Amino acid sequence: MEWFKETFHQSIDITFHELTANETRCGIVFVQSMVDQQLFDEQVLKYIVSPDFASSRHELIHKVLDLQSVSTMCTSILTDMQEAAENILDGKVIVFFEGDNRMIAFPLTSFEKRTGSETSNENVIRGPREAFLEDIHTNVTMVRRRIKSPHLKMEQLLIGKYTKTKVIISYLEGICRDDLIAEVKQRITRIKIDGVLASSYIEECIDDRPLSPFPQSQKTERPDVAAAALLEGRVVIFVDGDPIPLIAPVNFYMFLQAAEDYYQRYFLTSFIRMLRYGWLIVTLTFPSFYIAITTFHPEMIPTSLLLSVAASRENVPFPSIVEAFLMEIAFEGLREAGIRTPKAVGQAIGILGAIIIGQAAVQAGIVSAIMVIIVSITGIASFVIPGYDLGFTVRLLRFPLMILAGTFGIFGLMIGTILIYIHVVSLRSFGMPYLSPTAPLRTSDLKDTFIRVPWWLMKARPSFTGSNDDMRSNIQKSIIEDDED
Known part of the structure; x- marks a missing residue:
């Protein structure tokens, strides 16, 4: 407890709580404004202070370590103090016992956040109006609802020396090229910066030509646009605290396409x-x-x-x-x-x-x-x-x-x-020519560039992105002929 108090001194929002259960001293540390204290009392604290929960010190520690078996939480056991401090700042509750070097992290994060709203910059007349929010887990859930496949992968990185910002790289395994995934990870992990507060921080650090005035990654606030990009073999990069993820790779013509293009004839x-x-x-x-x-x-x-x-x-x-x-x-x-x-x-x-x-x-x-x-x-x-x-x-x-x-x-x-x-x-x-599919010319990709052909003609994914699985549809056009009497 003394180490935590010294680490978080002059931090009025950090709560330190000490109690004794079954003659065992127990310490609890969490950020008051980021934790659902009622849920903590119901699913954790009531078991620790209950005299019927354990009959000995050893049994108490063992049962608390295994609390996930009697609750809906997925706890984690930590032994590193610095890692425990990072978990506290991430909104988790840390519980530890005197004489034991193990600490339990309970995911009870709860804080005020903006509720769902309509898009403000990518408005449509026809189509969904749902928009991303600042919470990264809510955003990836919006995409997961649209792509219900185990091939949809979400890999998390922590970027920023002080902010430890969550950055999630999302892609469809089997469709997105392996070399593209590796390149995106490499560029993001190379970022050495004090803090990342928005996706624009990431964008400036991973662009191929950062001095060019032309955008080299697409930004969107629409979950349907992000899902469509994933289905084409692109990568979507989410940043915690920013409702606008990045899509890469891109070409010039994507910036002249609107979400509503795919909801009209x-x-x-x-x-x-x-x-x-x-x-x-x-x-x-x-x-x-x-x-x-x-x-x-x-x-x-x-x-x-x-x-x-x-x-x-x-x-x-x-x-x-x-x-x-x-x-x-x-x-x-x-x-x-x-x-x-x-x-x-x-x-x-x-x-x-x-x-x-x-x-x-x-x-x-x-x-x-x-x-x-x-x-x-x-x-x-x-x-x-x-x-x-x-x-x-x-x-x-x-x-x-x-x-x-x-x-x-x-x-x-x-x-x-x-x-x-x-x-x-x-x-x-990210290795894709900016003017593709016109330079170099790929006639098969022109079906969704200057014009948009019907869905039953767009059978192949863009050749520069979804090369692992070229076919995306096999729709047969129905032809109904009226019988003449």
């Missing part, structure tokens, strides 16, 4: 996906293209439109690139303000701010009306991208493209686009 999904790719090009290049043609290539603009553009810019004192930068920065500021303020106020800031600032800027002659239209279209297009990380990357890359377009015209825009493409082609996510 395939032709609707295919149409929406094509729209997303179109709007992706718009949000990345539209302001740069406008700057290039108005600054260097006005002959490319039809005469009537050129006159309209010239009239709207007549009283604007800035060149197109400065005008575009002012509006883009203002729009990004409004977007950030809308996110950081309370939800009810944030929506009003975004809508009213854009209208008022845009109208005032045009009337003051700071920007032209057509620039307000272009920035508005660009902003709307950025909201079409389902993946927040990719959307942020596109917003970031828009600014260097605008500089190149304002300096070299269309040629600069082309150079910037080619450089981005070269960088993306060079990326890999």
Whole structure:
């Protein structure tokens, strides 16, 4: 007991309790706010203090060590003091007896936690609305409910010198590649850090190219998305205290897919996906293209439109690139303000701010009306991208493209686009090419990339992930023919 008191001195939330049972001194240590004390009294303490529980010191110790036989708990026996201290901080109750070096850890963890809620960033019209929570055991249970297979494996690691954060690596044995599992474990175990408070800590340490602006692992708050990734042969990494696990490996096209794509008819999904790719090009290049043609290539603009553009810019004192930068920065500021303020106020800031600032800027002659239209279209297009990380990357890359377009015209825009493409082609996510299945080309994987074919045509798993078990379905399309009278 003295060792525990010295280790946890100046810790008011640690409870130390000493008692005597059958002339045997007993010590109990636990974190008061993390333990269900009523359950401890009912399933542990009442047996220890009961005079009928044991008739001798030896029998008392033996029966307490074997308490799991008369209760629903799965206890563990410890002999290392440091390990016992870590169990206490994990929410377990440690019981020990004088003259015996063995300690019993009772898993009676109970603390306040957030109840289930709907997803906030991956909303759907049709499909489940359940979202992950901060408790890691609740999260893995959500996935286990969807994949009822003994092949679903959950391996736990403790990361962080002081936080000892639980990190669970989840995968489907027999589907996920063995080398991928080993690589994920190796990268995570190499992390030497004081503490891990969120999955983003893990993400920055395991990315292949941490300096790249492009996301190399997917984040989700939806259990169905995590389960679908496991069925494709990917790995899902859960971090205790964070409701957003990581999915790896990934490719570029996964960030343009939404959970609802698999809850709608395939032709609707295919149409929406094509729209997303179109709007992706718009949000990345539209302001740069406008700057290039108005600054260097006005002959490319039809005469009537050129006159309209010239009239709207007549009283604007800035060149197109400065005008575009002012509006883009203002729009990004409004977007950030809308996110950081309370939800009810944030929506009003975004809508009213854009209208008022845009109208005032045009009337003051700071920007032209057509620039307000272009920035508005660009902003709307950025909201079409389902993946927040990719959307942020596109917003970031828009600014260097605008500089190149304002300096070299269309040629600069082309150079910037080619450089981005070269960088993306060079990326890999845990050994998987970032642009797979288009580079290198795998035609069998294109069935769920730019479009989505019906389920009865998607018989094989992605070739880069689920190579251990290629087939995922053998659905035969039913054809019903009406008899003609």
